[in-house]
Amino acid sequence: MLVSLEQEIQRRHTFGIISHPDAGKTTLTEKLLLFGGSIRSAGAVKSNKISKSATSDFMEIEKQRGISVATSVMTFEYAGRRINILDTPGHRDFAEDTYRTLTAVDSAILVVDCVKGVEEQTERLMQVCRMRATPVMVFVNKLDREGIPPFALMDELESKLNITARPLTWPIGMGAGFRGVYNLHRRNLYLFRPGKTVVEEERVFIDRLDDPVLDERTGSDAAKLREDVELIEGVYDDFSPEDYRSAETAPVFFGSALNNFGVRELLETFIEIAPNPTPRPADTRVVHPSEKRFSGFVFKIHANLDPRHRDRIAFLRVCSGTFQKDKVYRHVRSKKDIRFSRSYNFLAERKRQITEAFPGDVVGLYDRGNLKIGDTLTDGEALTFLGIPNFAPEIFKELVSTDPMRSKQLDRGILQLTEEGVAQLFVQEKGRRKIIGAVGRLQFDVIQYRLTNEYGAACRFRPLAFSRACWITSEVREVLDRFVRFRGHQIAVDRDGNLVYLSESEWMLQSIIKDNPGIEFHFTSEFKTSGGRSGAPVPVA
Numbered sequence: 001m002l003v004s005l006e007q008e009i010q011r012r013h014t015f016g017i018i019s020h021p022d023a024g025k026t027t028l029t030e031k032l033l034l035f036g037g038s039i040r041s042a043g044a045v046k047s048n049k050i051s052k053s054a055t056s057d058f059m060e061i062e063k064q065r066g067i068s069v070a071t072s073v074m075t076f077e078y079a080g081r082r083i084n085i086l087d088t089p090g091h092r093d094f095a096e097d098t099y100r101t102l103t104a105v106d107s108a109i110l111v112v113d114c115v116k117g118v119e120e121q122t123e124r125l126m127q128v129c130r131m132r133a134t135p136v137m138v139f140v141n142k143l144d145r146e147g148i149p150p151f152a153l154m155d156e157l158e159s160k161l162n163i164t165a166r167p168l169t170w171p172i173g174m175g176a177g178f179r180g181v182y183n184l185h186r187r188n189l190y191l192f193r194p195g196k197t198v199v200e201e202e203r204v205f206i207d208r209l210d211d212p213v214l215d216e217r218t219g220s221d222a223a224k225l226r227e228d229v230e231l232i233e234g235v236y237d238d239f240s241p242e243d244y245r246s247a248e249t250a251p252v253f254f255g256s257a258l259n260n261f262g263v264r265e266l267l268e269t270f271i272e273i274a275p276n277p278t279p280r281p282a283d284t285r286v287v288h289p290s291e292k293r294f295s296g297f298v299f300k301i302h303a304n305l306d307p308r309h310r311d312r313i314a315f316l317r318v319c320s321g322t323f324q325k326d327k328v329y330r331h332v333r334s335k336k337d338i339r340f341s342r343s344y345n346f347l348a349e350r351k352r353q354i355t356e357a358f359p360g361d362v363v364g365l366y367d368r369g370n371l372k373i374g375d376t377l378t379d380g381e382a383l384t385f386l387g388i389p390n391f392a393p394e395i396f397k398e399l400v401s402t403d404p405m406r407s408k409q410l411d412r413g414i415l416q417l418t419e420e421g422v423a424q425l426f427v428q429e430k431g432r433r434k435i436i437g438a439v440g441r442l443q444f445d446v447i448q449y450r451l452t453n454e455y456g457a458a459c460r461f462r463p464l465a466f467s468r469a470c471w472i473t474s475e476v477r478e479v480l481d482r483f484v485r486f487r488g489h490q491i492a493v494d495r496d497g498n499l500v501y502l503s504e505s506e507w508m509l510q511s512i513i514k515d516n517p518g519i520e521f522h523f524t525s526e527f528k529t530s531g532g533r534s535g536a537p538v539p540v541a
């Protein structure tokens with residue numbers, strides 16, 4: 001049977017899974033894949049997190065890079081749907097990678113640890129989702145531990161994440177007495193016995209809250225559940241999937257990923273209400289997934305996985321039409337046509353050659369250095385997708401060559417690494433002075449290690465006093481020229497030739513902004529279309 005493009009779109013969901021490290025992102029992903037039958041046993045999904053003990057162990061970082069390429073995209077089928085999970089590094093020093101990955105999803109699932117509540121990294125990730133109006137579902141995990149009581153957690157989610165939260169499941173008991181979740185959405189529940197696999201026989205189905213089986217199985221928790229449900233139904237408005245899809249309400253699910261409690265409820269609601277691939281804004285127009293002509297953008301690049309080859313994998317999100325292997329596509333930035341004969345998709349931990357892909361899918365393209373993050377590919381049309389900006393970094397160091405004989409290696413290496421998005425490169429003095437801007441300190445360790453080991457460069461970093469950067473423009477050329485002349489030592493140029501102003505502190509930046517009304521300061525690189533002055537800086541760490 002020939003499946004139409006529209007049908008392929010309707011059965012696809014592409015989401016990002018985000019959390020503060022250790023909240024249970026990897027465990028939840030694994031359980032979702034188990035439901036989909038993509039993996040058969042627990043432990044098959046390797047965590048891509050950089051363990052706490054490994055923060056200064058470069059070999060470990062390299063190993064993790066290998067793992068994270070395998071787990072950056074995981075695809076599984078469930079109930080006829082095709083679900084693409086985009087994993088994100090939990091480590092705050094690699095937050096930029098997470099933000100970029102979020103540009104390629106249509107929704108997100110946020111995992112929160114019920115013992116720790118909303119943690120710092122969670123707040124920042126949520127800010128990014130809000131900024132992009134990405135629909136979010138929250139999975140409150142580890143209910144098998146004594147944590148913050150559910151009503152208090154709901155309040156914390158609303159106040160710290162600045163969202164309207166609406167529970168769709170509700171826990172029965174907590175800690176050792178956790179017995180399952182009541183599905184407020186479907187008004188039924190399964191009672192479980194803890195187990196690490198998906199064991200259907202151990203589930204008891206109840207579709208009426210006054211069912212005596214509930215009292216038999218849960219004792220005093222039954223009365224508490226009835227009370228809670230009455231309260232929830234009185235306090236919260238009826239759940240509207242539309243409000244979720246427009247990112248106004250975040251449905252909340254409770255459970256324990258490790259014990260597989262509440263995961264099915266999450267998954268089944270997800271496939272019922274989560275958005276299919278959505279239209280994407282480009283510079284010239286909005287692109288709809290159902291358009292026949294192919295288009296997509298690169299949101300992530302993994303380079304030099306094999307140091308003997310300079311190959312890299314570019315991750316492309318398909319936005320419209322059908323991607324086909326071996327077809328020639330237009331690389332809009334360079335105005336060149338490129339053919340990709342090696343293209344992959346990712347099924348659990350396996351990478352598979354593909355012949356075609358549809359909107360929402362992520363294709364891994366083997367590339368010899370043509371592609372950069374943010375690049376658009378189309379089947380001819382000159383359009384560029386928006387919303388994949390560079391974020392203003394917060395730590396700046398000058399990259400200094402320690403061996404003039406190897407400065408070529410250094411130049412090539414740093415260019416490639418910054419194209420890969422490991423950090424951002426700004427130059428002064430016509431390229432003679434290189435400044436690396438990053439979000440986290442660990443990024444500098446990774447850069448130095450990779451420059452030395454992959455490119456044979458010899459270098460060190462010299463700390464700089466800057467802590468803020470923003471892109472500057474002006475409607476009046478002379479005003480901009482004067483500003484640049486006057487503040488030369490604080491001006492640099494980014495990879496695309498845009499002017500960047502570097503400041504020692506937020507306070508100084510604010511005073512410069514106030515004193516220079518003729519200059520526009522932008523906190524992401526995507527200012528050409530955002531227009532005007534941005535408000536608060538985008539959170540980057």
Ligand code: G4P
Binds near residue numbers: 024026047
């Ligand atoms: P992350 O990807 O968000 O960083 O978290 P990950 O899934 O790796 O989980 C972090 C830790 O929390 C792991 O324990 C994991 O087993 C545990 N965990 C996940 N879900 C639950 C849950 O529902 N209940 C409880 N009690 N623990 C949970 P670990 O000891 O750090 O690692 P491991 O040795 O178990 O793999």
